Amino acid sequence: MSDELFDEMLRDIAKTLKRMRMLRDEIEAYFTRMMFGVEELYEDRLRSMSSEFEEPLVEIRDVGDEILVLIDVSGVKEETIDVRVGEDTIVVMGETDIRKVEEALRGWHLARTKRAYKGVYRLPSKIDPSSVVVEKKGSLIVIRARKISS
Amino acid sequence: MLSRAIEEEINGFNYYMFDEPKDIDYLVVSLPDVGLVGSIAGLHLVRELEMIDIVGIDSYTALPPVVVIQNGEPKHPIRLYVGKGIGVVVTDVPIAPPALPMFAQSIVQFAKMNRVKLILSVTGMGSPRRIEVEKPRLFTLAVGREAEIEANRLNPSKIENGILVGPYALILKEAIRRRMPNLVLMVESFIDLPDPEAAAVAVEALSKIAGVEVNVGKLLEEAEKLKLRLKELMKETKNVMAKMGKTYEYRPPLIYT
Known part of the structure; x- marks a missing residue:
């Protein structure tokens, strides 16, 4: 070769x-x-x-001159729900309804249940706190607020 | 049960068949997406029609390393349930965006191989004004004659222009490529919150197409329970939707007439 x-x-x-x-x-x-x-x-x-708390699901939408915030509080004791709305933040807290969570999650609740819910949500733009309207529709907290024009 | 299956690889996904998937006229694809409308609708069909899972779908690389445990029995993360001429594909885990093209090709090929007449994709159509709507509207997108006929029977609201993003867009494109009839059922829904009411509208449409009675009363009664059960899946899905550019759906397309 x-x-x-x-x-x-x-x-x-x-x-x-x-x-x-x-x-x-x-x-x-x-x-x-x-x-x-x-x-x-x-x-x-x-x-x-x-985390110590269970965080509720949230949907935040910018709709024209309004900010619309939907917070799902399924599994929270209704009478303990506390909503605080600031200029650019929303805080929601409440105690867990253990019975409801156990019923929904069956065996899985052992790993999942926490004694309280807490959500801190930053808004996409500043709002006028005097314009805030909060209502409850089913398991949703609906928050509407007027945007502050920059 | 997992060890007694016939295994077949279709486009990177392994199909473990515990029984022959025959006589499936309608294949409902119910993947986690906007408002989990597809997942909830699929889950409800499976429970109400007492369907049984005969195929497990898995991929060691494209899916998280999970086994789902149901009544003490290990199951694959994606499963095909069948009953009354309907097949429902459900998944317990969102499919990561890089794996979606492979999955779309795989599921359309599976439908072709098993002589499915029509693939029915079920999803939500995110609406910022959903909270003001009592009965969410149904929209359709049809590919193929069979799909068009069924769409017309449903008398849906018209959608003229828009952009569809995500797994159902890929399944639709693959269906066009492989000449497989595909009807996309889109129901006005919340975006980042599970929406059982929107899913009920989808179930009503599906039962009309397949000609089976499905009561949606239970779905609405158990709405809060469902939301609790689906909370983590919704969080994961939100994460996945952000990665696949789902926000494109909320802007108008470039060309309009």
Whole structure:
């Protein structure tokens, strides 16, 4: 076998190895991206499990000259609900209705029940506290407030 | 139960079949999305029609490493329930955005392979004014003749322009590509809060299409209980929706006529 042929074979092997390394890196990057997305999903859950309070779900919408805030207080004792609205923050607190939570979550409540709910929500723009209207619709607290024009 | 299945890989997802998925005319895809409308509607159909899960769907790389335990039995995170000519795909975990294209291709291919007549995608259409609405409106988006016929029967509200984002957009595109009829049922709903009332509207539409009686009274009675059960899924879904650019749905498309 001539030296030239041997050199060519070595070059081919080097090229193939390089292509394999690139392919491996691409596959590794693909799976890393995928798993990163999955891990991130659970960060919030781990954070909420280590918190003293259960945080109510919230939906905050900017609707024209108004801010509309919907807070779901399912699982909170109605008579203990306390809502405080500031210029740019809303705080909601209340005691957990253990019976209701147990009934809904069945066995899972052992891991999930916390003695109180608390949510602190930052508003997307400042509001006029004198314009705040709070009402309850089913398990939702509905808060409407006029925006302060900047 | 998990060990007795026939395993088939379809586009990166493994299908574990405990029974043959035959005679499924309508495949309802109920994934966590806006207001969890699809998830709640799917859950209600499964409970009311006493459907049984015959296929487990999983992927070690695209889904979180979870096993769902039901009545002491391990289950796959995504499952296909069947009964009365209907199949319902439900998932206990939101599918991460990078895995969605693969999942959409996989589910449409599964429908094709099993001669499903129509894929029914169920989702919410986020409305900032939802709180003022007593009975949420139903909108449809149809691909294929079968889907158009069913859409017309429902007499839905008209949606002329808009942008659909997320798993149902991918399933729709794949359905177009593979000539699979797909009807997207969109119900006016809350965005970041579970919306059982909107899901009830979707269930009424689904029962009309499939020709089965499904009582939605229980769904409305148990609304608060459902919201408590679905709270964590809603939080995870909100996170996923933010990552896949769901806010595009709330702006008008570039071209309008």
